[in-house]
Amino acid sequence: MCADSLFDALQTGNKLDKEAFDRRELPLRRALLQAQNALHDADSPVIVIVAGAEGSGKGMLVHRLNEWMDPRTINTEAFWEASDEEQSRPSHWRFWRGLPPRGRIGIFFGSWYTQPLYKRSLRTWNKAEYHRSLQHICDLERMLCDDGAVLVKLWFHVSRETQQRQFAQEEPHRQQNLRTGLEDLVTDKLYKKLQKAGEQAIETTHSNTAPWHVIDAEDRLFRDITAGEIILSAMQRKLSGAVNPGPATSPPPAPETSALNSVDLSATLARPEYRNHLRARQSDLQALAWKARHQGRSVVALFEGWDAAGKGSSIRRVTQAIDPRLFRLNQYAAPTEQEHRYHYLWRFWRDLARDGTHSFFDRSWYGRVLVERVEGFAAEDEWQRAYHEINRFEEQLTDHGSLVLKFWIHVSPEEQLKRFQERENTPHKRYKITPEDWRNRDKRPAYEAAVEDMVARTSTPHAPWTLIAGEDKKFARIQILDTFCHAMSDWLKSGKG
């Protein structure tokens, strides 16, 4: 049989009578509950995406799942209209915000597919834009699965006739889509376009780790039992320890040239020159920050560097110039218990500021390939794949129109030692130095290798690293301010990306 489309090939006409439903429901409920508890204990998050045509009963399944399983560890997230807080951040922000923590089940009614599907079907997006959004989805889903999530993607299919019947019907127990005005929106033409866009989404994002399940949703009993059984089997597969091999990531060769060695640490700046320069650059920066505000665009700037390299005081020279209402400084220590319950990128997504305001990061997601790599908090396959994950993350920021600035402040081990000692001898600076700093210092070679890899693998055209010579603090600060001002000025001229 030669089917025109994926949906045409779907076997339809499935029906389940009440008796058959009842026979299968009870064992299903028991098994679902058991799997839910086991995954809760195993700290695995489960994400169920319920997608498909309007009027296919997605909302009914959401209710059913909450009835079948223990609702105390289920988060039902209805991604419907985006709030302005959501609209003024990269489009995946709202989904990160709604991700279930480890051990819980997130039922997504509406998902990262909804907006792309409609945007493409209504021709707001061209093919390339749609394809790019599907690629972002592939990245996201792979990342979540790599991190241990069970991802179940259900697509409910109904014919246009059934859909229209549903829209027309007015039954107390049905989700009344008709009152949301969708029945006017979904014309015959749009139904077809949504189908076509859906097929492409399914084909592009179908994978071993995150397969699609297209379900004939004409009969509600068949639909719900089938959906429940698919969810159960995905959960059980996870519990049986079936690990997805994923693409073999052979680590790229180590960089041949050393980025750190290329930094000229001998540069200095005299005080009067520094003063004038500082004043001029801060003045520029202040104006640029307001200009970005008026354009509704945001800078994401992160600062990494050796302990005592002068991160804090450099950041202060930047923030001093900017109205406190226009930026937010985020500082990171080891993840809290709560943060550990999510993907490592979660807390950074959470802290992204809105368009028109800037997010500064004192330490950042690069902790994954620095401290977590060196100290063994992340396994090798985890930090190896992080380079790719981070590049994709930053790409979403620049796609959204943000400017991404990344600074590594470099100092020699000798200068670092001098500063450690100075800190220990200055009462109001003593809090800055801890035994951990001394321990890290002993591991300098391992950290150097990690920094070299990081710079080599995550210096992308859209988000390059700037290595700062930090031996002279004044020189370092001016380099950072200069880079900031030049980059912002070019970026603001370029218009919204």
Next chain:
Amino acid sequence: MCADSLFDALQTGNKLDKEAFDRRELPLRRALLQAQNALHDADSPVIVIVAGAEGSGKGMLVHRLNEWMDPRTINTEAFWEASDEEQSRPSHWRFWRGLPPRGRIGIFFGSWYTQPLYKRSLRTWNKAEYHRSLQHICDLERMLCDDGAVLVKLWFHVSRETQQRQFAQEEPHRQQNLRTGLEDLVTDKLYKKLQKAGEQAIETTHSNTAPWHVIDAEDRLFRDITAGEIILSAMQRKLSGAVNPGPATSPPPAPETSALNSVDLSATLARPEYRNHLRARQSDLQALAWKARHQGRSVVALFEGWDAAGKGSSIRRVTQAIDPRLFRLNQYAAPTEQEHRYHYLWRFWRDLARDGTHSFFDRSWYGRVLVERVEGFAAEDEWQRAYHEINRFEEQLTDHGSLVLKFWIHVSPEEQLKRFQERENTPHKRYKITPEDWRNRDKRPAYEAAVEDMVARTSTPHAPWTLIAGEDKKFARIQILDTFCHAMSDWLKSGKG
């Protein structure tokens, strides 16, 4: 001397030269750091509110405090324009959202005073509305201080001449208020009105626990050192263990009549009658939920009751009728480590849904006066003052235009025992019963006293309790649905509160 106003009485003309500033700055920094660390270890949150005239250097002080103290445990919150997520919830939601957890310092640039001050000065609000908002602030501040927070309220005063000079000036190091358009807004007349509204705010909300400090802000060195020293002394006072006596709360007498005994547990409903009723009410409810959506208003409904009283299944009968996009069901267990770092009301504020969508609470803030009281997780003074705090909280919800519904589902100890046993014997229900449920059952008399007190002290005209006879589950569900529909219908007729 007879001063016309609080600000006229302020001693002005204070000046500090650079040398005097330097002499006082270093010991101040050391002491601030020490106090910051000690309060961090003591898990006390600190909130610094920087208020006062535009152009008085509030932003400068924010920068200075971040420089003086360890910025790693400071959250700087600039409450400026409210996002639509913030606008569509009671006005204090955004401040709860930005509260520092225990052990951290929150510097509030803009605060719960800003909007009321402007709304009153621009005559958007009449005297009564302004006064009511100040009362809500008093309640909030008392609650935070009772909970262990250090609250420092600074008011920077500058003359209209200084303010205008600041607006006109264009210096790189100054916060450029002029570019935000505020210089056009603040006329001579508005300056005076803001002063007058400020005086009233200061007088109304000044208290021993949360005193105001009005600072002459003409000279920036004097201003910053004075502010720093005031913050330090408030932190030190907390560390020295000075406890604010607060108003003696003599517990009101126990209720004389028993609310629980008045519930007629003998009522039942036959299945056919139940079916018809259920269908009709769910249909009504569905329509009412969409109507509320169109009016942009929200229901806050909470469910409490004995273990196995049928909370879960009753809630399901309500949620089944409502589109999953229109409500969020929040369920609560014991607070997590993160939640413990905030006031007990914090997690409930966090979970309030936006206007037009409903928040359902399966267990709620009443845990404070139920399980926390009976199990001793809250000290007596804590749960005693909680009745007042909860009433004020619910008042804010109804002031905002929400409908607050509170259900207690009552069952006899005998019926409860029967259900416990049934749950233990049904595999897919077994997860619902834990050893804790048996322990709670043994404490029934203590819980009964707590329920009686709760109903007596928190049944307010704006948010009354509804006691549900839960002995017959079908009867209980219909009672809840009936109450829901009647209350929503009346409330929707009444228009936005």
